[in-house]
Amino acid sequence: MAEVLVYVDHVDGAVRKPTLELLTLARRVGEPVAVALGAGAADTAATLAEHGAVKVLTHEAAEYADYLVVPKVDALQAAVAEVSPAAVLVPSSAEGKEIAARLALRLGSGIITDAVDLEAGDEGPVATQSVFAASFTTKSRVSKGTPVITVKPNSAAVEAAPAAGAVEALSVSFSAQATGTKVTGRTPRESTGRPELTEAAIVVSGGRGVNGAENFAIIESLADSLGAAVGASRAAVDAGWYPHTNQVGQTGKSVSPQLYIASGISGAIQHRAGMQTSKTIVAINKDAEAPIFDLVDYGVVGDLFDVVPALTEEIKTRKG
């Protein structure tokens, strides 16, 4: 069976969930060979093996942290040369898409970004994408070269599928371009203790209706009662009530949780673009005409300052 390269997104050896989802999809197309780069690369192997990686190619070098994007492209290119894979899968983060694009260009291949599903086809892997703010679903494939495909978080279930996961050192020689863009400083984001927005099973979002940074506490309380991540509309972010990292929508994060709860959000097309593929959608809005109600499985027309705290109380009571 052909091998499929999977680019590993990890933080100091801790593999992030979207990579494990990629392994599930990769197994539909071939035998997953993982590529882990930078500090802690070898520490990823056990988790990757548990989820189906037959091999884990690793390379540690300071360049991966000190320079933007290109060193990782050089390494993936080296891995492709070594493995001759049937496809290369990369998690659809901002960086992942840039790495994938440059790799595709070097390989003379086509690139598909933001796939939400992947299956084997007669002419190579077929990717499902959700386009025009998720109002259309397309099926596409790469028609030239080795398919390079980036896949969004929450596109597949994480599955245990024990495999060898043998660690092999990848040899990489960096290109002249590798050191072009220097990272001169890095401020890690402080953890909120809540689940990662794009990975969460439940997302609770607030919009302009929340009416003030201090009021986001009631959105957070609801989120915490459900073990959810907190999201915000651009209107709330632009007003300075919540950080941009939590923005849901076209220019923020695109989320696809089991449950999305929108409070005080009207449902503009750019907001829909980032949440329309959620499995169950719930909204609380005082305007019965708000477009968000066209999307909901359950909607409450009412004041969020009444409904949200009452909901949080009820959830706490039920959970005991």
Add this chain to the structure above:
Amino acid sequence: MSLRIVVTVKYVPDATGDRHFADDLTVDRDDVDGLLSELDEYAVEQALQISENSDDDVEITVLTVGPEDAKDALRKALSMGADKAIHVEDDDIHGTDAIGTSLILAKAIEKAGYDLVVSGMASTDGTMGVVPALLAERLGVPQVTLLSEVSVEDGTVKGRRDGDAASENLEASLPAVVSVTDQSGEARYPSFKGIMAAKKKPVESWDLSDLDLEAEEVGLEGAYTTVDNAAERPARTAGTIVKDEGEGGKQLAEFLAGQKFI
């Protein structure tokens, strides 16, 4: 010293319109009103600010690859304050994918001459966010992308990239390709004076032969990806909507419990 900035801007179908696909599964650009992609207005704005903060002699060229109507996007960028425009237009470009678009743009940027390329974070129709990285790869210059803050001084571009895990400060020597996000600062509105001045600014038209490109290298035929199928997502089935008369929170909890979320 002089600094030549090329801003890449895309003419896109209005996101609030009824966007759909044409019979050949390309984006229908005829039936829906188009406009300068809002996300590229941020690129024009940052180019103008770099120019305003510079002691150098700065020339800003806006560049688009697109159909006849794409001139509207150029006109808007010129009325915001860009100096001149280049429109790459050719019937054979129809259906070009990201890899092909980056080829055309790179050729045009090289022909125009540049020290700095400024792009938007993503187009609002394709939303791939890959063209700036592809341009850097093709031009063989540093990519300094997805910046929420950017400045240019003494031949060096600096910027801040707010990523998921960290906020990074980046630095590269010119020539370079930059892309800016919608966090980089509101784009200005064209003034009346700007709109009048734009009418006299030069707009050059180039076709594929001006860029030494063959029809087979681009377009639907030359594409590296194939769309086999596009289907409108079925409308979500109408949900239950209740009016809060004191019990809304409880009713919602009941629904969530029924769905096993509680």
